[in-house]
Amino acid sequence: GSGPRRAAAGDGPATGPPRRGGTLRVGAVGKASAVNRDPHGVQVNDSDYLILALAHDPLTVPGHRPNVVPRLAARWESDDLRRWRFTLAEGATFHDGTPVTGADVAWSLRRLRATPAGATRLPGIDAGGIKADGRNAVILTSDYPNSEVPLLARLTTFTLKEDTTDVTRAPGTGPFRLESFRDGNARLVRNDAWYGGEPPLDAIEVRMFESPQAMTSALLTGQIDLASNVGPVAARTAEGRDGVQVIRRPHDMAMPIVMRTADGPFADERVRLALRLAVDREAMVRQVLSGYGTVANDVLGTADPAYATGLTQRARDLARAGRLLDEAGFDRRGTYELFTTEDVPGLAESATLFATQMRDAGVNVKVVKQESAVFWDRTWLKAPLYTTYWGTNDSVVFFAGKTMQSGTAHNEAAWKDEEFDRAYRKAVGATRGTGRATALRELQRVEYESSGYLLWGMADGIDLAAAGVGGLPKLPGYGRVQLERSWLSA
């Protein structure tokens, strides 16, 4: 197929040593109606999250290998995987100069835990299990052994001063200090005293855009320097234009198709396997993602260092799919509705193309597009066949725990598998080592063979930047907000 050409040759990232100074204008998508400035609130807007992440620090942040790296917490340790002690970074202070204490962190985490979604953000950790430990440490106690606690501490564990009331004006601990904010647009200036080392940029201006298209236009006409998460269409539009670099961050977004396992037409494992064999993954990546992505193998968590590369890559095998359907006694005369929504670019398109491909296997799939609110209210977790998406590419275990183990509230495919559950418990309960590795392999094998997910590929995250911008983040998911090492060439 016609894979995407690499980012325009002449306009690679700025080279040379990082230069100090300059103001970076960053665009991020956000809806005016959904602006939320509470660090522990629900961030629907990229722009809000970007601003918060620059001004506040979570305890940990995503990394490449390992996938969790220190930020406000300099290190963490646990003996039994239940009692986790996070030690704060040396010299961490708030923007007003006061040092960050364990009490501040504990208060903030308890505040986070008390939000409506708190239980899913910090699963297994009660408010009572969050305690300051001395001046610069905090202890989190999990109900069960959980090796993933540091991972859970990524993203929204923003720290405010204890007993803050006005959260929108509270000083943060991050590399930049919020100078002004209006309607989702903000200006942040360098925090010279940041414990992680002084960022090169003088300031970052965040501009909120209603749509990726508007953001792309703004970048192409030089109104902004960095357009974050614009999607493949914008990337192709920008390709070949002078003065624009296209940054690909692989494994950014999963858009699996969910087949309900508990009941309905896809309850039979053979039917699910047949569909997985009938889908043309290469074509999906090529057509839906314009090639800006990679083929996947039905296992979620592709960027995890522990991701099972040993499993054979599934490829299209219509003959075998047909046989499996026959064996299962699948009714080919029926029409099966595939529900989808337009929340993220490419989602509805993937459903459409999937439906076309299924016709080759003799399965009639009819795409039903739903408005977002309807989809989440009526379809998600309930329908026999629907698309879903996960924007942060978390670890294998994270997905297993959040969406597949039998007890979770968000078991999208209503999947219950003894073997899987056992492997999961072993994986979370195991310290790093061979036991954990085997458990993880086992877990992924079961998932590969019989889960309700059909993960055909992973979309790249795509940012556009002006030619002079260097040091841009390369990580998938929310790793894209780490702009503290970015710089502008003269």
Next chain:
Amino acid sequence: MTPAVARIDELVLTGPAGGVVVDVPAVSGERGAVVALVGPSGAGKSTALRSMLGVLPDGLTCRAGRVRVLEHEVLGLDPVRLRRLRRHHIALVDQDPASRLNPRMRVRHLLAELAARPGPGELRRLLTDVCLPADDEMLARRPHQLSGGQQRRLALARALARRPDLLLLDEPTAGLDPSLGAEIGLLVRELADRHDMAVILASHDGDLVGRIADRVIELRIPSRAPVPSPPPVAVPSASAVPLPAPAPPTIMAPPPPVAAAVPPPAPAPTPAGGAASRAGRPVRAAARRTPALIMRRLRARTGRRGRTILHDVELELGAGAAHAVIGPSGAGKTTLARAITGLHPHAEGVVELDGQPLPLRLARRTGEQRRLIQLVPQDPLGALNPVRTVGAVLARPMRLHRRVDPADVPSRVERLLADVALPAETVTRLPHELSGGQRQRVALARALAADPAVLVCDEVTSALDAPTAQALMELLMRLREERGLAVVLVSHDLDLVARHCDTACSIDRGRISWAGRAGAVLQRG
């Protein structure tokens, strides 16, 4: 002789079928001369006048046409020059001025937009010239706040406003009472004499023509389109009234300029006494029964809290009787007619029909009540739907009120047309394809199609030549006899009134100023 300001050398128009519809003889008009075009309704008088503005009726083809106005061949003149000619040098006062005055403009602007020197003084002068009150209140009115005669005079004032070289008048005195007509006649004569205008007018008002015209040119209906003679009516003497025999264009000797000194030529041969005796019978017949239409203390205002324009008018009318309403222009005749029909929204009083009280608001009247009283309005052009053919217009009341077997409707329509002396082919025409007199007759025919008990005619003969008017009156006479139709006739034609009505009243400033036998109107002066 001074060179002609305007001359029609020839003008022959043919209809869609190819037959000649209009054939205008040579016409010319010079400065200082008043030329009158006369002839039966539908002869082409209005067409001739309009041709001098460079317009021909659409739908007709011009087989031969040479019309010169002020050294310009106006048919086919380029638009810019034509417009300038119309703007500065020619003015036409149309036959139906009511519809041709912009309803959204005030008198002030209607005059000012054409005035050569639009100043307040000039506007007042114009109004005074046409015998309209020259006060601010008048200047602030809109056309629909004027009576029919006032509208006509306003249209005349508009024409005079630009001080044209050539003044074309289409029935300038239609709908005006005799004295006002005489006044307007004097004005026209003076325009020609003192201001050196060329005036060409079309009129059926023999009186006016006799008094002011220097030359009379008679138009006739081309032989191809014979006018059906009205069918023999029940009254024996009616058939004695002949239709005008088509006469060759005659150029009469110009009468002496002081028109008023010439006694008006007697227009009709029938002696007034004969009419009175004929009219006697229905009155007696009706007297035995209760009166068909009774009106008591009828008042009308211009608005809910507006000025009163009718004061306590009383009227009684027997079945088969004919009552005339005369009076100066703007007196309230039309208002009275409309109030009877239920069309004046701000009227109060009592109206009874055949002993039954009748609501004054039309909306409260039943369909049958509406059918029983029919109005022939003063402005027939406005009262005819521009997109409906004559045939449809006439057939509709018959079907609506189910007075005629549906199968018979076409033949009844044909009969009705013949009754009002219109050719049968008129059925397919649209209102704007008719002459003024023809429209008036269509409006009358429509009213008759409903088979009413009371017919209210508002100036139904104002656009008709005397013989045609006479024929219509005979028709009404016949219906009065046969069906007991009661007629309220609003008219300024005292001869007509004297000959065809039983009783009459005169309205002045909204009050009945006189009532008595119709024969007496002529003596009243």
Next chain:
Amino acid sequence: MAERLTAARGPAAPPAWRAGQSSASGPSASGPSASGPSASGPSASGPSASGPSPSGFSASRPLSLLLRGAAALAQRAVLLAVLLVAVFAAMEFLPGDAARSSLDRGASAAAVAARRVELGLDQPLWNRLLRWMAGLPTGDLGVTSRGEQVAEVIGRHFPGTLLLGGLAFAVTMVAALALAVVAALRPSSALDRAISGTSTVVAALPEFVVASVLVLLFALWADLLPAVTVTAAGGGPASAAMLVLPVLSLAVPQIGWNARVARAALADECTAPHVEAAVLDGLPPRRVLLRHVLPGSLPTIAAGAATSVGMLLGGAVVVETIFNYPGVGSVLAGAVRDRDTPLVAGVVMVTSVAILAVLLAADLVRGWASVRRP
């Protein structure tokens, strides 16, 4: 030729045209006196010749106008209330609710329920509606599902939309009228057909197509105008140039629509006899059009324009998104998506007031132009 006329009737001519005639009574017993009283005031009092007329319709005019205005306003207020009830009911009808959409998709059922209580969604519709309405007189439009004051959100965003919509409306009306008039001056000419055809096609183009094409042409290729709006510190667009493309994208389809309506209304009115009369009076085409044709077709044109306001505000949702223009349109889109009833109702209310104002104006135009018979 006109020159000669003027010369002949120069100042030398007698000032009164009918010199000597106005006083002549002669046989005319009813001449001037017949028409005199018809013009005089409420007089049962007799033949008062002239003078100011204290007739009813001019005396009580200001008062009755005021009363009528008040009545019209009251009527509109009721309309608005009805609409708001409808909006509340409509939002109730839609699947999903604000509690769920203001939470993570991961929120538990208990959390959703708690959030419903917090947002008052557990209350019956009427309760919520009444509570919301009770706050209206004090300018309190309630709180969004994200906890902001609705009035504040709208206050921040509505001026932008008003500016955008107002400009687009002005551009629309000027352009549409100009096109319609130009076309009407040359009926069934090539120009007329071209204008009619283009405006139909243009009216069929969705705003975002126009917007995308404009961005492509003027921003990405020609680099003449900014592609998107950048918000200045004050909240408005940073430069006036940023308004050009959004205004055009909004206006172009509406120009098409209004040009068509106006052209048709003009065509209908052109058949009126009084228009013909004006032409035969030799009035210049422009005058005929402006004074004789336009007033009659104004009600239709005004109605078209009034409906355009609604569509302009609707189009603002799309255009604001594409150009990243800070306005209330995008807030409305998001609020509907989030089932944020108070916010939707608040936005609908302010846009409705704007639309109502224009509808009222259209009604006034119609009242002015309509000819009531006596």
Next chain:
Amino acid sequence: MRTALRLLPAGLIAVIALAGPLLAPSPIDAPVAAPYALPGPGVPLGADELGRNVLSRVLAGGRELLLTSLVVACLVTVAAALLGTAAALRPALGRIVERVADVMILLPAVLAVLLVVLSWQGGGRVALVTAAVAVGLPYAIRVVCAAAAPIAGSGYVEAAVAGGERLPQLVWREVLPNLRATLLILLGLRFVAAVYVVTTAAFLELGPQPPAADWALMVRENAPGILLNPWAVVVPSLAIGVLALSVQTAAEVLAPRSGRQVVARL
């Protein structure tokens, strides 16, 4: 003959819209090129968001839209013509009709469409048509009402009332024939507006569902790639415009010519 000539484009576009699916060179839902590929061999209009043949989809995408929008446009125009003139003739009725219409004008189209279509589960096309009529009607009524008002005050309507005509006849015989130009334009514009509503519905995922080819849907789906392959958006947009234009011409040509023409050139 001239009538036939003027009808030709309308006929052509109708034929394309109705028979298009048969003419399509490749299946409408199979990718044949890269997404948003520019025109090239086999894909004269390039490819759409999924690399499908734009030409095929344009050919296939008119039928439903044409029929739905035509139905909506006719319903709206007829209903508005009747209600609007009735309202102009009867001020009391007029006030009610107009006030109801006004409320509906104030309701944003998005909300109105959502309400009708979502509350009428399984209504499908009928629900969509209903919503489109409901959204379009108030606008149309206002225009008709305004246009009919002067005619309602004319002498011939008064004469007809005095002659005993009832409301339906007044509407049908006296007023409507005089509104020819306005009504025809209205029909054309309502068609366009109907397309609009169908597009809006598609925007709310309520209209035609993928992979159906539909001009309105295509315009919307391919909008993000307008810079990559403009044809995928421009061609269906133009198709809608041309369709509207031909609906308009057809209506003008086919409607009976009546009434006086513009008498004199201005």
